[in-house]
Amino acid sequence: MSINSIRTLLEDSAVSHPSKTAIVFNEKSISYEDLLKKVNQVAFYLKELDLPKGSRIGLYSNKGIDQVIAILSILSTDYILVPLTRLLKPEQVQYIINDCDIKCIITDRLKLESIEEIDFNGHIISYETAHKDIPSFEEIYKYYNKPFKHDVNGHENAVITYSFGITGQPKGIVISHRNLIDSARVVSQYLELREEDVISGTLIFNLDYGLNQIFCSLYKRATLALHRFILAGDFYNHLINDKVTVVPLMPVNISNMFDEDEHRLPSSDLLSNVRVLTSSGGNVTVKMLKGLDKLFPDAKFYSMHGLTEAFRSTYLDPSQIHIRPDSIGKAIPDVELYVINEEGKECKPREVGELIHRGGYIYRGFWNAPVETAQRFKSIQILKDVIDLEGQLTDEIVVATGDYVYKDEEGYFYFVSRHDNMIKTRGFRVSPYEIESVVANNLPQIEQCAIFSVPNEEIEEEIVMVYSSRSELAPKEITFELKKHLASYMIPSKIIYKKSLPLVPSDKNKINKEELKNELLEK
Known part of the structure; x- marks a missing residue:
């Protein structure tokens, strides 16, 4: 065996x-x-x-x-x-x-x-x-x-x-089978999982983050407590009744946790069993962190960044979450990460480039999709201008992630955008994610926000913001706040209010920007 x-x-x-x-x-x-x-x-x-x-x-x-x-x-x-x-x-x-x-x-x-x-x-x-x-x-x-x-x-x-x-x-x-074991091993290591842990099985088992709940439980001989997240109140009962100690979440789960009126939230004493919280799959806002701090004051929160092509690339140490909440952290054990520009050279600190993942946890490729596999799974030669390949085997595979990131002077990584999502306007590349993060952190009355672009012959692409909130805000109020944090070319030229935003039918974590864009173009 x-x-x-x-x-x-x-x-x-x-x-x-x-x-x-x-x-x-x-x-x-x-x-x-x-x-x-x-x-x-x-x-x-x-x-x-x-x-x-x-x-x-x-x-x-x-x-x-x-x-x-x-x-x-x-x-x-x-x-x-x-x-x-x-x-x-x-x-x-x-x-x-x-x-x-x-x-x-x-x-x-x-x-x-x-x-x-x-x-x-x-x-x-x-x-x-x-x-x-x-x-x-x-x-x-x-x-x-x-x-x-x-x-x-x-x-x-x-x-x-x-x-x-x-x-x-x-x-x-x-x-592969080995991928599953490797992912359980590394997560158990950096989360410091224990045999006596009760791990919440809240995430669905369609992707590796959810499946990893099962495999980490087996790896540590812990207990897996399954739960279907429908109502926030039921979720808290799950944490309390099952004596959960480790809680893997996605940002949408964290948002849903605070759907209850504040006076109906449980006291932190009732949730004191929880010692580890994790999140992957999106941006965790300052508002979310404040809510988690209040409910779980003694728990360690790990923000993580994963890939489609590899199990995981980074995690942010809990000691850094309030110092640099926007960072996706540093490489997990057994992984090397590089940021390269279009010429294949290593980017300087704070220069945006593509994230290259080298080392462990790389998957096998895309099923029956040689073109997509070739786009992401590259020879290590892609790093020939970054690392010394002399004497090394040159058939090693690395992942060209398609994620645009930058690294600060202390080596912490920051996500900017997916390659396919970048907006090109007025000669600049703009990340929708960056604008959405500014909205989330500085306009708390806005519940959901989608940033995308529509064609504009004069400036290539025009930035559009569609948002939902309890009541409509004056566009000038939104623009005034955004100008405090963003360059002028990043300010949306169209700001549209909707009572609610459409979601992707198969993924309730994602706003359906394509539907919003089509609605706008059809007018």
Whole structure:
């Protein structure tokens, strides 16, 4: 058995901590010993399907203990897990099925109806018994009790994740078994996770940040407490009742935590178990940090920056979060980061360039997408003018991230924009992210803000700001505040108020700027 597989972690956990609670969800829980038993039963059934090695198995369901069992069962075979978030519409699920040729889908009773709308002729397995022709986990647990063994190779493909954006069709990123182990190891190290920790499983399991909750729990023999974030009050009950100590979040979760009236928020004493908070996937505002400080005064907050093509690049040490809250931090262990300009030269401090990721946690590439893979996964020769390659193997792969960043004099990195999102106006490159950050930090009455551009022959592109708030603000008031913090060429020429902003259907963390832009251009 490979030492670089989640399967090995699961087996070792069942031997060393058989009776310890592995997963808890509401009133249900399962020990490490019973978790391995159920994973073995489902994995045995999957192997009996006799699919070709490397076949893709989709997971399309709501959160629960059976969902984690399904994930670990697929990773115990030589099949590949393809998470299909429950937020996806049937046509998006259909796209992924076709793109990576999914042979089997594991689902729940609620999602069976959606699958019936899809053109899928492969195997379907449900958690609950729902139809006489569809096998279920309930039946598998009852009838499949034969021993299961499988030697997982750490270098084999384990997972393909898809993320639907605003435009275009997504490409699946291929992740190996070793990638999963490496990510659990490094996060457990710099977060200083412990065996006695209870890790909140609030994030959905469609991308690596969410899946990492499961793997870190296994790596440290900790307990994973699952939760579906719907209402802020229920989330706080989860933290209190499950005695959660580690809370991975996204900025949208942090915002939703403070949807409650202030007088209905719990006291910090009730949340004193929480010792670690993490966030990735977007900007954490000063307002969010103030709220977290009040609720979790003794917890360490880690702001992190990840990639599609590699598990993670940076984290900001908690001691720096109030000193430089806009920074994405420094490289995580085993990673080297460089900022280069268009000529391939290393950028000076505060000069914006592309972030290059070298070292650990680099994924395998994009599924069936050689052009996209070639754009991001580069030979180390891209750094020939930055580091000394003499005597080094020159077939090493690095990631040209497409992230525009700069580094300050102390070596801290700051995100500016994605390459594809940069606005070119009046001869300058402008980051929408930078303007949105200024709005978030200096205009607290604005609830949501989207910055994008529309064509303008005279200045190349014209900057537009669309925002939502409880009531409309005078454009001059907004412009006056922005001019205090931004260069004149960065000030939006159009400022538009809307009661609410449209979101990307498959990702409620993202404002649908494409829809806003189309609305404006059609007028």
